[in-house]
Amino acid sequence: MTNHFFNTDTIVALATASGTGAIAVIRLSGPEAITLTNSVFRGKDLRQQASHTIHFGTIRDKGKILDEVLVSLFIAPHSYTKENVVEISCHGSDFIVQQIVKLLLKKGARLANAGEFTKRAFLNGQFDLAQAEAVADLIASDSALSHDVAMKQMRGGFSQEIKRLRAELVHFASMIELELDFGEEDVEFADRDQLRALILNIQHIIRDLLKSFELGNVIKNGVPTVIVGKPNAGKSTLLNKLLNEEKAIVSDVPGTTRDFIEDEISIEGITFRFIDTAGLRETTDKVEAIGVERTMQKLSQSSLIIYLFDVTTTTPAELQSELEQLNPKERPLLPVANKIDEASPETLASFAGIAGLVQISAADGANLEVLKKALVERVNLGKLNTQQQTIVTNLRHVDSLNKTYTALDDVLNGIGLGMSGDLVAADIRRALYSLGEITGEITTDDLLDNIFTKFCIGK
Structure with missing residues (x-):
């Protein structure tokens, strides 16, 4: 650059x-x-x-x-x-x-x-390029966490991490290149044990960065959260309560929601994109059937599922069966019992064995704050510190980190097999190239055009 x-x-x-x-x-x-x-x-x-x-x-x-x-x-x-x-x-x-x-x-x-x-x-x-991309993320930030992460990246937090790793690799690459100049004298300037230890440490850091992308993606893009359940479970009422507005039509007539309704709110700095869907049931109504089919499509695209059920008309055994049909192992699922204001204490107590169950009344907003806290816990951000922790939010960076990791694997294999310095140096150069793509030390016109054309005109 x-x-x-x-x-x-x-x-x-x-x-x-x-x-x-x-x-x-x-x-x-x-x-x-x-x-x-x-x-x-x-x-x-x-x-x-x-x-x-x-x-x-x-x-x-x-x-x-x-x-x-x-x-x-x-x-x-x-x-x-x-x-x-x-x-x-x-x-x-x-x-x-x-x-x-x-x-x-x-x-x-x-x-x-x-x-x-x-x-x-x-x-x-x-x-650098990572900081430039963070400018766009900062402009697009719509929650406290996305703002914090973008601000840290714009101020060079992620870039410094990458540059430090790259500088350590450059040192060893230069030592190996120096060996090649003295090829006939069989000298070794780059200690292979130290190089191996360095690469293992860098790979450990890269694994942590890659692992952070799952959280970074949530922070940057929000959590697609689908509200599903049988007709008249109260899905639209719950959505309206969460959004504090009459977004969805509420009716006692089963099948009122024929399509999905989507909107978002921020809970403890995390953006949740709530999607109210058509009730899950068999139907002969063609339009309603299309709505149910779209519900299943939204389920497959979601990161979190709220399964809302009417606690006055559902037994614990029926609930367990319905939850199993949703394949909860594929993504976090939060069972929510609705209409607790209409249920007896004995009925509510019968659901005590359902793991993670939240009991609410969507109609009067009872326990809505408990539900919000449970949603944040399901996202599993843990003890996230956006001021200290380096978090990856960009898919382009993930790709470069993966390529770096693979190149470093090849370096380790080359050292283990006793390969010549020129082959080891070539693999280190591949790793350096991939790291350089992140910060812009290695760029192409196509890459720059792809990045900056996503910005607004005046920025």
Whole structure:
């Protein structure tokens, strides 16, 4: 990766969300960002002002005032992209934004591509590729945990871990390469026992990182949680209570929910994507049958199942049979007894032998907090410390870590078989390459395009 990527063009884009609002921010980056803005700005001469200053004035097109604005200056290399950057804060009218952007384009700027500001920041050495990806995760974060993990990665927590592992491998790779220069003298600069111990330690760390992805994926993308049960078990009532809104139709008529209804809430920093489904039963109604079929599809895609049943009409033996049919070993399953307000104490006591059972009343919200706590426990985050623990959330990183692990296995096999230094060095280089893909020390244009085109235009 080059540390300085010089662009001759200046890009512009709306940095805030589109749509009418109090203010909008238009961002420019490139060598002419300040000069170009100054040509349409009436106020102080922006070319004479210091970095990290804000200036009031007007944007004009041939004398016509388009808007009163605040202009923020960030002079290279002290900016997000390490280029000259200008941010114009104007009123949040779509019309005003369009007029200002059109004027800047006419003056010589071009529209930024998706993620181009962050791509320039990466290419100019502002941060590495893993940190750049964390910027997108931070923007998309919708829970306390996803925010914490993205913030730590953006500040280089994961990157430092990878760079430390790579630096240790580089040392041994250089020692083996040095041996090759003295091939005829049969010398050994890289102690094979130390190399083996290092690789075993690195593999241990990689296993922990790979294991963290299961949690990282939950934190980043939420937990798809399907609410299933027989008709009239109270699934829609429960969903409405969890969401605090009338999202689903509630009726005493069996089969009211013909399709699935989906929404999400955050519980203790974890996003749960709740899916209310059609009741599980045999039916001759073609539309309802399609709903039941879709319920089974959602079950296969879920990470957590809430099996809700009417405690007044279900026996413990019937419940056990119904739970077994759902194959609970494939994913966490939480049995929930509903309508406890209508059941006798004896009926409720008869379910004492059902492991992990939660008893609620969806109608009046009784024990809803107990249910939420049980959901968090089923996700099994354990004693997660997002400030200390390195957590992998990106599937691309998982792929590179797996390739690194495989290459290190080959190094160990090569050492065990007494292979020549050049073959061992080749396997170490493969491991270094895969680790370098994570931080961007090894990149291709296709890889960068794939990553940054997923960003919003103004970032």
